[in-house]
Amino acid sequence: MQRILSAQLSAHVGEPVRIAGWVHRRRLLKSVAFLIVRDAAGLAQVVVTDPAVRAHLAALTEETVVEVTGTAVANATAPAGVEVTAPVVRPLGPPAAPPPFDLYRPELTASLPTQLDHAPVALRHPTRSAALRVSAAAVAGFRAALDARDFVEIHTPKVVASSTESGANVFALDWFDRPAYLAQSPQFYKQLMVGVFERVYEVGPVFRAEPHDTVRHLAQYTSLDAELGFVTDHRDVMAVLRHTLAGMLDAVRERAGGALATLGVSVPDVPAEIPAVHFTEALKIAGAPADEPDLAPAHERALGEWARREHGCEFLFVTGYPMAKRPFYTHPDPARPAYSNGFDLLFRGLELVTGGQRLHRHADYLAALAARGEPVEPYAGYVDAFRHGMPPHGGFAIGLERFVARLLTLPNIRQATPFPRDLHRLTP
């Protein structure tokens, strides 16, 4: 008899069934005992009346892996309207050691550090695994949206000869006796690959040696990167980002509906056009001085409130950030060169995505580095490629864990990844 999942039981009422999973909970009452089995699809209730089976059940610890054969019987009072009766329970391994916290309670009561120390077990809790299911669905949506627009997936080096984004916050390593660094982003590579495929994306790890111990930073995170050529300016990039974001949220609804229900979260709609304000306008809306070079968190919150109030929208583009605060490869606004063709996307008053148009002329790269007093040499392999014809292009990067944490309003970004890496944590 083929094993079925808990969610399939209702289609087999009246039939013999075989299920398998973890002992989620046992309840030994006077005349009857209940065994709750947890599998990939959820929970199944098994009813035990036979004294021998009951005695066997009493010896099974929580998290022991078992196989149960019995009969599927409709019971309106059972959790999913169906339960397994007259069971034979067979352990598929030795009795499990009890986890350091109860997995069967609705919430994990252990502190987050304790959960992270015991991640392989903590992640079995439905609230923890639900966040990771949402994450997987979001990535699937990211890819599907870009595949539909003829983007090509790439895989680029994670070890580089010089740091990509800035000299600080970089992990150094020994590469066959040569100094090397973990890539802080695939920025340069995705731009170069625009010269090959016009439109590319990458889903991969990036590394930031963040010396901050905050609820928003990880030292390794998953970056969802896209880059496209033959744009007029940053607005073409924003249009693709809107499409991608809508695809991600659609995929979360479609592929992770159960996880959303477990977490009691509903996913916002992405409007056909996301409202956009220029940076100078954003400062006014936020009540900030006109000479502020960047938006502080309080400004972003004020802008989030404004977008909800004025546009009924949880998303807001801020365009035209000052060049001084953007990376050297950022394309300026031709009409106002102190401002960039770079943008941020705010979600509920928090920065969610950064993107923009990039420089595409070799001479502009040389000028941009010179203006910042930076040598060309560390960037030579990158900058040199722009001598050989690159179209106007731009792109964006979404931090997957930050996206999931904000979507699900998780208090700590470490709840959006199975095995976080940070200033203190290198295990498990």
Added chain:
Amino acid sequence: MQRILSAQLSAHVGEPVRIAGWVHRRRLLKSVAFLIVRDAAGLAQVVVTDPAVRAHLAALTEETVVEVTGTAVANATAPAGVEVTAPVVRPLGPPAAPPPFDLYRPELTASLPTQLDHAPVALRHPTRSAALRVSAAAVAGFRAALDARDFVEIHTPKVVASSTESGANVFALDWFDRPAYLAQSPQFYKQLMVGVFERVYEVGPVFRAEPHDTVRHLAQYTSLDAELGFVTDHRDVMAVLRHTLAGMLDAVRERAGGALATLGVSVPDVPAEIPAVHFTEALKIAGAPADEPDLAPAHERALGEWARREHGCEFLFVTGYPMAKRPFYTHPDPARPAYSNGFDLLFRGLELVTGGQRLHRHADYLAALAARGEPVEPYAGYVDAFRHGMPPHGGFAIGLERFVARLLTLPNIRQATPFPRDLHRLTP
């Protein structure tokens, strides 16, 4: 007027069109000039008769990015049966510096090291980009096949506190003043996540400090990993691998048909059942001594010949490799404990995939490490999780670049990745 791609021209015959791309080649004949424009979809022929446009064209170097407006006209002698006439040609950037090799010739004649030194330009050649399109399609097929069987995608740490596969060939780095290593595989993490989702996969970079400079080794490659729980033994894993492989090859056919045509390669069919021989039988077939502990390349080639001859099949499973040659987490064959429930999949006489059933009982892990004289401590966070109930499980890993290289019969694995990393190469 919206830009269209070269491949869309035939749907716009008689209409004004706008195309854009790179100057692939110019041919200035006596009475007429031809401009070949390369874009993401292929090549387009532009016919120039106007002397002023011709003079303009003469000044454009190869690889300059241009936009062309004109009229699409059917012409049976033009490459795709259509060409653009009466064009206006507008450069979208400065004239490109000539690449160090001709991109318009059917084959790249530069040596592979030269190509790799100039990868951003070399990858623009249709033969080089075709391999990367096949790679992207194969990964999409891997995911789709596993998504269809309820696998969940995961993203796991690439920096670890102790080496995963073996103490050798590991890159060391400094993690906030603590020693750390680049992950050689997601093996331990994917096993732990079987405890959460039952079935998981990961597509991500792995790192091997291979001191060998060969055509088969990369120091960073993309590993396609899958792991599933509640298996009877390794044969359940082999069935999922067959399904996955078929999905990968279907996706290559469907999504990268043009790339296959460019390379003149056809993709083999995966039979409904891939033939399988036990290791002891494989030695006999290969004419090797019965006490050989592993298969040498010559043995694998002989087995490939045999599979083709006896089964008309390019694929062959070899099962039951001796335990002595498999990693410590390998599950033995209960009937013959000197042999494992591990397998290799050979493709055209070369090892393509390694997989098997893993140990799932905590006591078995302790015994396996003790038998090899290895301490438990470096593996503590991994081994300890097996105390808390893990189902019988197994999985496999496919090296993406090796897969693509073998499928396309590329002479060097470096042709299956955009920016290879090896003993000598850390740029571009």
